[in-house]
Amino acid sequence: MSYYKVIYLLALGEFMVGTTESIVTGIIGMIAKDTQVPLSLAGQLVTGFSLAFAFGSPLVIAFTASMERKKLLITVLLLFIAGNLLAFFSPNFSVLMASRILLGLSGGVYTVVALAVAANLAPPEKRGSSIGIILMGFSVSLVLGVPAGTIAGEMWGWRSVFAIIAALSIIPVLCISLYLPKLSGQKAIPLRTQLASLKNNRILTALLTSFLFVTGYSTVYTYITPLLQTTSGMSTAVVSTTLLLAGVASAVGSRIGGFATDKWGVRPTLYISLFLHAAILIILPFMAQLIFGAMITTMVWMCAVQMTVPAQQYYLITLSPQSSEIALSVNTSIFQLGLAAGAGVGGLILNHYSVAPLGWVGGASVFISLFLVWLSFSSEKTVTPTTVISK
Structure with missing residues (x-):
């Protein structure tokens, strides 16, 4: 399979990450009502995801710098699926917040590694557009993922949204397993x-x-x-x-x-x-x-x-x-x-x-x-x- 098609497969995973990150805005009222928390507190599910993404993912990437990239992408996507399932089964708001932290952490690592892999797979003159394709997965999640998730939440309840994302995320896992070539890790860039x-x-x-x-x-x-x-x-x-x-x-x-x-x-x-x-x-x-x-x-x-x-x-x-x-x-x-x-x-x-x-x-x-x-x-x-x- 050409590098171009592989990059689109990576963008599919980014679509899932983007949908999970933004979907709370469409179902926030349902979550607040069902978990019996104020609307303002339900909004902190966005905060939990973002903080885990911002602070946690760079640390994980630093610790896994030498890990083979294909294996790392599959691992974090499996953790991402687990995070969505945890949200689906969450008995209370605290567990739901924990799931958002896991999702932010795994989603953040996936995003950064997918961008680096896309750049490495593409020839030098195509690296910018290859990175753009990965990021396009996030943009498309706003167009399709969030509205579709909001409708699904209205029809079957907000928990169903996370179950659907977990199920669909199996697709990029299988595609990466089958088509992404093995790529060695790189030397970690010191925090300094x-x-x-x-x-x-x-x-x-x-x-x-x-x-x-x-x-x-x-x-x-x-x-x-x-x-x-x-x-x-x-x-x-x-x-x-x-x-x-x-x-x-x-x-x-x-x-x-x-x-x-x-x-x-x-x-x-x-x-x-x-x-x-x-x-x-x-x-x-x-x-x-x-x-x-x-x-x-x-x-x-x-x-x-x-x-x-x-x-x-x-x-x-x-x-x-x-x-x-x-x-x-x-x-x-x-x-x-x-x-x-x-x-x-x-x-x-x-x-x-x-x-x-x-x-x-x-x-x-x-x-x-x-x-x-x-x-x-x-x-x-x-x-x-x-x-x-x-x-």
């Missing part, structure tokens, strides 16, 4: 080396930009289902349709962001996408009072979010050309920390206020990230776009 990039002020500013814009996004998206249901009175079916359309818009936004970065450069792409992102979040509580307005606004918002990602990733590559993989690896962890922070902030808001302030607080966070982008570019001469890796 990975953190050395933080000494560069511009890289640190760029990473803080990633953290703030993802935090603003997560503050709202984690609770998007109750927000839409409360403000516009959407049914679960209409919410699922909205999330499906938003997923399509996010895929389109990723392509627009990549094209804009190549055509016009990083700076205008980040300025426009972040400004649009922040503005949409601020007006979302008002626009969401009507179903049609809620659907359109959510789609534009998700498009703007994904426009930022390829431009921001490319910017980090230009800031650290000699260690771009390390910079992108750190940025991935920063993204997960932002998701966790946003879920936590959103939970605090719901505990003390209503759903309306979610958009305002999230928008403020994105506006701050826009200011940081301006600061970062103020000390930069030029950035010439070349290769864009989109997610």
Whole structure:
């Protein structure tokens, strides 16, 4: 089998990881009701996953650096299946949280190793697009996985979603077992080396930009289902349709962001996408009072979010050309920390206020990230776009 087809098989596994990570946003109300916990506490299932992904997976990868990559991918996918089954059988919220930590850990390791394997399998001139294919698996999970999972949760209960993911995850396990060639491990990169990039002020500013814009996004998206249901009175079916359309818009936004970065450069792409992102979040509580307005606004918002990602990733590559993989690896962890922070902030808001302030607080966070982008570019001469890796 050609390397190209093998990479698509790896992307299938990433689709499962992406669906599991994001599905809580579609079934959060069902989980809170069934486990008898506040909605804000149920939202911390996103936090548990993200923190395990951000902090746990780099440590596991460091300890398993010399392990044969095919064996490692199969092992973490089997743990991923076990995590979904644990969620399905969980008798209480504490066990469910434990399952999310296991899922974040195994899913994080799979994502990073799959990206590295894709880069190693592809010829040098195709490595960027090969990495993009893996990340496309995550984008497609927003388009298909989350809406389908939300509908399944409404029909058969939220537990069924994790059972279905566990069953479908057997497919990439079998495909990797049959078709992925054996690949030796690599020398571990010391943690000191990975953190050395933080000494560069511009890289640190760029990473803080990633953290703030993802935090603003997560503050709202984690609770998007109750927000839409409360403000516009959407049914679960209409919410699922909205999330499906938003997923399509996010895929389109990723392509627009990549094209804009190549055509016009990083700076205008980040300025426009972040400004649009922040503005949409601020007006979302008002626009969401009507179903049609809620659907359109959510789609534009998700498009703007994904426009930022390829431009921001490319910017980090230009800031650290000699260690771009390390910079992108750190940025991935920063993204997960932002998701966790946003879920936590959103939970605090719901505990003390209503759903309306979610958009305002999230928008403020994105506006701050826009200011940081301006600061970062103020000390930069030029950035010439070349290769864009989109997610």
